[in-house]
Amino acid sequence: MTSDLPARMLRLLSLLQTRREWSGTELADRLGVTGRTIRRDIDRLRELGYPVEGTTGHSGGYRLASGTAMPPLLLDDDEATATAVALRTAVGHLTGMEETALRALAKLEQVLPHRLRTQVAALHQATTTIDWGQRGPRTDPTVLALLAAACRDHETVTFDYTTRGGTQAPRRVEPHHLIASGGLWYLLAHDTAQDDWRIYRLDRMTAPTPTRHHFPPRPVPGEDPAAYVAGKIATAPVRYRAIATVREPAETIRRRTWALADRIQPLDTNTCTIDCSSNHLPGIAHTLTALDTDYTLDADPQVTAYLRQAAERLHHAATYQAGGQTSPHDRPTTPRGDTHK
Template sequence: MLETSARLLRLLSLLQTHGGLAPPGRSGAGGGRRSWSGAELAERLGVTPRTVRRDVDRLRELGYPVHSVSGTAGGYQLGAGAELPPLLLDDEEAVAVALGLRMAPVGIEGVEESSVRALAKLEQVLPDRLRRRVSTLNAYTVPMTGNHSGPAIDPHVLTELAHACRDRQRVRFAYRAHDGEASRRSVEPLRLVCSRARWYLVAWDLDRMDWRTFRADRITPKPPHGPRFDPREPPADDLGGYVSERVSIAAYAQRATVLLKVSAERAAEHISPTAGVLEAVDEESCLLHTGAHTLDVLAVHVLLTGFDFEVREPLALRGHLTTMRDRLDRALG
């Protein structure tokens, strides 16, 4: 009985693996996912194909949806069922999941609480050797999540938008702009882009006939959605960089380019993608492209980077910084 149980666990582990362990080039009921033939599973488990068939039936009795396709291109594959069955994780996968739950993203309503519950269940069954690894990493790791004070995003909104992107279905929603102005939008959604605690929807605005970027926490879906649409050419190959440019530069009346006397890698540790776009120059300098509503805010923003800099453009920002310097000189006597 012990041998049979161990073999079932090994069989389940193989079926749950859709990556490198599965034979390349085989796809089954999952449409693109790799599958195992009965002969291949029998060879891995050291049993006969008949025993494999019996073990597959036992897994099905336990609630695991194992699909099978007959023929030369067929095989066995674990599909999605009505309920979530237990998963088998190797050591590295278990540690990765535990750390991911501990560092759960902020800004999504309910995610942190759900992550704590899931982590408690996982840590309860972790072997001692893995529990010690996870505890050590948690004890000496501090996530930068304590300063998030923005509005939380309804996870159902994110799911609804993601499904519309996947299904290429037009979306209707109410939108609240930065200045509080409300509007109704009808868009063809492309992708969701996440930057720390902010989520953005990149979509083709059907009323403005142009690509637009929308803050997800300001979106209130107004179903029914539809119809389906044919995909358009994306506005950029790098959608993350595109959104960064849109929200940190293009959205503002005042824009600037400054040379920071620090490497782009180090600057990125202090300047988020929503605060500016960094462009490497050499190992000791980089360009910061950024924007703000006024020159006052723009000057303060550049000063607060904490790095030495030179203003490349606009000239008005140089004059504004000179005025600020003189004011500070007078204040300091």
């Protein structure tokens, strides 16, 4: 029996935070007290600002609901350590949420017990992340939270959306999943006007607004939201077409490049194709260089022209020697054309 009032209150709060709903009988059994004591303790939690709701049913129950302010959370040792590590990781990987994650991490570390603070500090000191200098558009945490709640609650959302071509139009969608990839956030949703699935980049949304209209959830095409979005991104129209036929097994090429798996297709055990098509010519050149083997290329004229220019630059850099006949000022000038448009 938990007779110490503060200890019992903390234990009760911990139980309410681990499950959606508890019956009064279950809570009384867990704490070794009567149902009357549970009711008094629930009233004490409410006085402290915890929004504990009563539920109807055979014996009645309780659940911790959302309130106007976030009350203190109780985390066990493993939960606290995992949360601290996740926040530290978010600082390096969630573009646009670094400051928010650091504030939350500072608050958590301030109240960690010494033994856990030492463990978390050791982990932070022994690990780091690689910053490749590639940052996607900044993500508004408020927008991310709003859309996540709409996905969870099956609530229709409206927003203005700017397409790749720069045009803007209103959208009304049924949100289902959020997917993060390559520094970008995507929303997989069913567009009510088009009556079809669509993928929206969060950085192109303006003023997303819940409508309070709820919808029945739909089965996602392919059953795996991440795989569906990855496939759509891989096959989306791009400005420059470039497909290489490589004299290497598909698995070898997958290990050498960051290309999506769907873009690499085996022709036989020793040959495959890789779709390097992109909106950015330097990106195509980077992917082809990473192949590190012989290949043939089927590409748009703009791609081959850019690759010739890049090859000339590389050749010149490789053959230049200080004091030799070639000087840096003799490098051929090449028109940038529409390379960076």
